[in-house]
Amino acid sequence: MKKNINFLFILIILSALMASCAKDKGNYDLQPIHEITIADFNQSGNYEILINDTLRINPDMKQENVQNGKYKYRWYLYSNNYDPAVELSSEKNLKKAITVPIGGYTLVFTATDESTGIGTTKTANLMVSSKFSSGLVVLEEKVQGGDICQIAFNGTVYRNLFSDANGGQFIPKPVGKLDGFYFKGGIAVQKPINLFLTSESRNPMELNPENYKLSKPFSEFMAIAPSGNINLQTTQQNGNSNAIYAIVNGKMQFGFPYEATPIFEGALLGDYELAPFIITSTTGGRINLPNKTDLISYDQKNGRFLWYSGFKIGEYNTYSKDMSTPGAFDPNNVKKKCVYAGYSNDYLYYNWLMKDDAGEMYFYQIYPVSTQKAGADYKAITDAPEMKTAKIFAGSTKLPNIYFAAQNKIYSYDYKSNMTRLIYSFAATEEITDMKFAVSRISEFENFYMPLRTLDKIYIATYNGTEGKVNEFEVSGTGSIGTATNIYGGFGRITSMFYKEKR
Incomplete structure (x- = not known):
């Protein structure tokens, strides 16, 4: 009896499944889908345009079995930093002056059949740049004062940029030098380099990096500006964080901002006067380095190297005095004048050239740890009198x-x-x-x-x-x-x- 009941149950289930698979003979009005296709805008799918120039694109669009369809069009772009979309046009053919900030964007074109609602989308990469967004910036001193020129990568030389941008004004003599840093916070890689005009005889000024118009004094980048003259000796960003550094009057100004505008929050603490060089260290994510240092400086006043790691203002540190595992030299006892510092051909080592009181030259190399092993290499330079x-x-x-x-x-x-x-x-x-x-x-x-x-x-x-x-x-x-x-x-x-x- 039990077997008969089970058999009957299985028959019922199979009947239900077969019924669900039967062809639906209902009366439906099925319409064919006429797909819309848009040919690639260009072969590379990339566009580059100067800011304020007009972008022109005439898309080649087709729809299956439709000759004179009516469509809604939309051209827009959005920043690679996920900012709100910027509307460009509701016409099929794009002809629009591009006035958005320089940087990378995604350009989007959509076409929608008004009668069926069927639509399609085509995208392309758009890089908006300015005539002066890249190249070699040249600060020159002429009879009437200083001016700025720029040599483009194609060899074009643009002259008198500062005087043209500032109503015929020239930079007072001595004209000083150019310095700047790349800040990755805020709008990331689209952020222009922050460029400054510096001189020992006057307070530094920021220049608009796209037209070289005077922007604002460097003091506005400082939460606590020193009284008197501000001598901006050098400035630099960290390679893998938002940390920024600037040596002002021999002191290290530090900031770790998250907003788009970089701010130096104050000077690192301690008894020091720095040589005008900044080394920000990194392991590049390749190794786990114990006792790693993020910032390396040279204290001219006390003849020693200093290091710092952290996300807020703190005390500059000297190196460990434990000599059980010594390096090539003692970072706490150098007692020379630093004339150059820079990055080596190995990402974990940093080079310094020193001069003693007799004028003799020496090479030092630092490894980014806080122990005596930081002293990686030391040489007396004997064959370079020049x-x-x-x-x-x-x-x-x-x-x-x-x-x-x-x-x-x-x-x-x-x-x-x-x-x-x-x-x-x-x-x-x-x-x-x-x-x-x-x-x-x-x-x-x-x-x-x-x-x-x-x-x-x-x-x-x-x-x-x-x-x-x-x-x-x-x-x-x-x-x-x-x-x-x-x-x-x-x-x-x-x-x-x-x-x-x-x-």
Whole structure:
């Protein structure tokens, strides 16, 4: 009996399943779906446009079995930082002046059939830049005062940018130098470099990096501005955080802002007077480094290295005095003058050139830990007498080379071999006034979060008494520079150059 009941139950279930699979013979009005297709806007799917220029796109659109359909169109874009969408047009063909802030965007076009509601969407990448968003910025001193020019990557030279942007005003003499940092907070990689005009004789001013108009005094970036003159000696960002640093009157101003506008919250505490160099360290996420330091500085007053790690203002630290595992030197006892600091060709080591009271030169290399092992390398430099008087240095992060200028000559110091060689001589009438590598400041995991990486190009400014020139060289794999690939003339005396990379 029980078997019969189970069999009957199974038959009922099977009947129900078969009924559910039977063809529905209901009377439905099924309409064919006429898909809309849009051909790619261009082959690459990428557009680049200068701010305020007009973007023109005429999309090639088709719909299956429809000849004269009516459609609703929408063109809009949104920032890669997830800001609200910016409406551009409701016409099929786009013709619109692009006035959004410079940066990266996603451009979107939608077309919708008004009768059926069927629609489609096509996207493309849009990079909005300005004429001056990238290139080599040149600060020159002329008879009437200072001015700013820019050399674009295509070789175009834009002149008199500061005076044109500021109603014919020139920069007072001495014109000073250019400095700046890349701030990753707020709108991330779209944020322009913060650019400053600095001089020991007057308070620094921010320049609008897109047109070089005077913006605001540097003191407005400081929560607690010092009284009297503000001497901005150098400034830099951290490679893998929002931390920013600036040496002002020998003190390290520190900030860790999250908003779009960077703010220095105050000076790190302690008895010190810093050399004008900032090294922000990183392990690049590759290793777990015990006792890691985030910031390394040199205290000229007490002849020692200092370190700091943290997210708010605190005390500068000296290195451990435990000598059980010593390094190549004692970071607490250097007692020399620092003339250069920079990043090496290894992301975990940082280079320093020192001069003693007798004028002799020394190479120091720091490892980013707070113990005595921080002293990674030390050498007395014995074959570079020209380095003793050098004031212009530029270090490579690709090669173990530090370049320096003496009179009309360029030398390369190889800190692995502790050897120096002459690599270029200008005419005897030419004075070298500045030297800068092309660099990239956009830090990512793939490049070990290095806050500054040099490229294969170096710019050397010279002056012969009447004309300033920018000499562009390609750096070879051996560190040589050969002959200039480009020479740009017609400048006054160039006092400073600043490289703005394409973002």
